[in-house]
């Protein structure tokens with residue numbers, strides 16, 4: 320029976336996921352991270368598993384989810400690339416095994432499982448035709464991935480040609496990953512080159528595969544293990560283990576030595592425990608064990624449910640925890656002056672990565688956990704290099720531990736610190752604080768902002784120390800000579816950096832708006848603003864009412880924009896940027912030859928697929944104009960439910976009326 324609350328949550332999730340799909344697919348304005356999207360999706364799948372009657376064809380679980388990015392050509396997977404259901408512990412696995420035997424196979428004897436390592440990398444499909452590698456793609460949404468053939472060709476463990484005799488057609492699946500030691504070396508090299516370091520080996524592998532220049536990928540230490548097969552024209556062994564052996568015979572790299580056959584739950588659990596013991600000693604990161612029914616005929620009998628096979632499950636490991644000591648607490652000044660406490664830890668290896676720092680977030684958190692300097696603490700690394708402090712080991716307190724006081728002065732400039740009412744973080748009150756300057760310049764040059772390559776923390780520190788740069792505008796007046804203030808800066812590198820700085824002068828307005836680091840103006844808000852205003856000057860002319868009239872702009876954002884744009888220091892900075900030739904490109908959305916160009920739309924009534932603002936943004940995106948009232952000049956009225964007088968007027972004037980489906984067709988046909 321579906322409870323009303325399950326039904327309600329299901330409807331909410333469908334709406335939310337559909338909205339995020341739209342934001343991502345159509346509007347190119349994602350509001351949440353992939354991980355947050357995945358969490359929503361997982362909740363939906365869980366709910367539908369408990370209440371299968373909710374999984375109608377309308378559910379996003381039956382439709383395409385996260386799309387392939389458009390900078391790589393799309394590749395459709397001939398057999399969808401499914402994902403795995405998760406089991407958190409031995410008990411969950413017991414349930415899984417019971418349901419397979421009881422519900423689906425009606426058998427009492429133990430099932431034979433193949434237990435494989437669950438590599439924490441990027442899922443990839445390789446297509447071989449008559450033994451030749453012809454295509455490689457990412458998983459994407461499971462149905463359509465991105466074409467990364469040229470990049471994958473640079474990986475030495477991926478054979479370009481299989482060892483004969485080869486099948487006519489073979490689609491192989493596997494994981495591309497980076498060894499932990501290589502990852503740490505890569506991050507050091509990134510930092511030395513002024514590039515951002517990667518949070519974990521998986522991100523590093525994903526970033527390396529999605530390079531537009533395959534030469535960059537070639538320099539990255541990527542490896543691949545194959546674990547399965549999609550489309551196949553030819554014969555294959557009848558077991559998972561046999562398939563792995565066959566893949567190896569063709570010259571593909573397979574983690575065969577680490578694949579174990581296990582009979583029934585007890586053997587699988589023993590295998591899981593043994594693997595967990597060995598986890599820290601492995602050269603790469605794994606996040607669990609994949610357990611697959613070994614017999615392929617049984618796999619077929621079991622089939623799949625929503626996006627996962629019934630015959631396999633990921634038996635995950637809990638995040639790794641280690642005990643260490645807080646040796647001291649440092650203070651970090653952010654670009655908005657926020658001061659964050661950072662624990663300096665006695666270095667400890669947490670699942671293969673040495674960690675020596677952990678963010679303590681703020682003093683409320685310090686108080687909540689009762690953290691003191693000298694404490695033994697348990698740290699947890701959930702994948703990323705920077706771990707969290709989970710708890711204090713109170714049993715090891717000696718009484719000598721020291722509390723972490725809220726600072727009264729900024730560690731960067733000694734200016735007094737203030738705390739705004741309602742905020743948990745203390746802030747430096749000095750607008751010219753050098754510690755803030757370095758952070759705001761770091762943000763300004765970052766990839767999602769002005770995207771200036773070659774200026775990392777080290778390099779900026781040297782430029783600031785040499786007095787060459789005080790604010791972001793100074794970057795644009797740097798001479799080659801100035802750049803030599805940085806260590807290891809040769810002629811070629813300096814030229815490259817100058818070109819990179821110069822190239823950023825005409826970035827889109829949304830990037831500059833984000834790069835300025837205005838409080839509460841994140842990437843999405845910056846994009847929304849850049850679609851409404853052609854320039855910073857135009858934005859600066861707006862008053863609070865005009866700003867809050869924009870659907871996505873609330874009081875906080877409006878106040879912060881007004882604060883920033885009326886602050887004499889900032890006015891000076893913007894003038895300095897302008898004088899240095901920073902002229903962002905306007906992004907006000909007019910597609911000159913869009914499918915709706917020259918057409919005026921009025922939107923009325925309640926729409927189910929979009930909010931009115933989203934529909935207006937779509938009209939503008941495709942070249943049309945969205946007007947508020949119906950007149951003879953109106954070309955179309957897009958009418959939702961309970962449309963009133965505007966619809967009547969449209970009928971009187973003979974204006975064409977569209978429902979959502981017709982409007983959707985109109986933009987789909989042309990996009």
Ligand code: IVH
Pocket residue numbers: 400401402403404435436437438439440441442443458493494546547609628631633
């Ligand atoms: S089998 C239909 N085997 O885990 C099952 N997956 O959602 C397809 N993974 O994205 C996956 N190691 O990239 C399989 N030995 C392994 C794996 C593995 C890692 C990844 C895979 C997939 C995710 C599970």
